[in-house]
Amino acid sequence: MGQILRIACTLLLLALPLTAQAEQIESRNFQVLRNGTPIGHHIVTIRRNGERTDVNVDIRLRVTVAGVLTLYRYIHDSHEIWEGDRLVSLKSTTDNDGDAEYLNATAAAAGLQVDGSRFKGMLPADTMPTSYWRSDFVQRATIMDSQNGRRLDLVVKPSQLEMASVATSDLPAYRYDVTGEVDLTLWYGRDGRWVKTAFPAKDGSKIEYLLQ
Template identity: 40%
Template sequence: MNLGEDSPRFWVGKVYRLTLAAILGAVLIGWLAGAAAAADESWSREFRAIRKNQDIGYHRVSVERQGDETRVATQIELTVKLLGMVTVYTYHHRSEEVWRGGRLVSIHSRTDDNGAKLRLDAEAEGDSLRVKGTDYTGLAPGNIMPTSYWNSAFPRHDLLLNTQSGKLLKVGVSEKPVEAEDGVAPGSKRYALDGDLRLEIWYDAQGRWAKTRFQAESDGSIVDYRLVGE
């Protein structure tokens, strides 16, 4: 016997279906919102540059993601003084990067390295990157990684683009064990680069740049990058 739409069983079933649909819809909306938030995640890092136990400046990087586009801004200011009074070295750097779909499509930078003016302007061109820099002008591979350090894929490349001058750098990379004295969070990774670029770099478990150590070319002193607030 068909009781029709006036039966209690009909209305209970309808309410149940509507409630279930609402719950599933809410879950789906929440999942999509979470996915969108992850896709549009933005973050920044500021490092203190330490040389011979003295602050010599800072290195800031800001990463903004919207959909498949990522914009990166870098600012570096370094000043080395003799006996804390006489300035013997200065370094100023600004750069802006644009990435789409995981590929670098443009980078522009200006650098003053103790009076030496350096520049880099590069744009995607087909499967390559058209580079116009102080030390190199020509084509580079489209998947080349710039030496701006923020990208955790950086140590997985053996050819790098110098973000000051456009020079192409050949490097060797090896992963090293993370030591307690490194002062980084559990789950971090540590890499050592040699060849045209020599440094150590750490990334945390989320793939964010966590620390760097390198030797200054001018006098061989060690420079440590330490996260502000740590």
């Protein structure tokens, strides 16, 4: 009996490192600039384990005068769960300069069940959220606002390969110009990694996300 227990414990210890190695963790840290001045960060943490992918998004932005008076703040936290190429869960909370928004989306037999501060109902199963970390964002027919669940009508222009200036270097990336209810430009590297975003803010200032 004792020998059997020792063998079982040995097999368990041998299996633990294999389990730990199965999970792949990747972090994408963006510096956020407003008219060239840093105002915060956007961090995407991706954990892959087999067909399942967990994604945490942490955004903290603050526009100030002389580093003291806050003119604008933005706080967003979200957690996505993917099974293969399908979004099966997304939960987010947002403080958009004092305006609270939320989203709870869950995969269902009929599609994606959405309970958000701007939309409640069913969206197609292949709906893509505006977290932008997946390069196939530009190919999906249905786009959902990650803050509040509303469906966005967008047009994506064909990509072109160019040199994209990120935080520490220039690198070749495919550029996509997105217009419609959201206007922005996205850059994805040759490996599909999201590396840069630029868009105009409501006050006309230029916002850039640069991969660190």
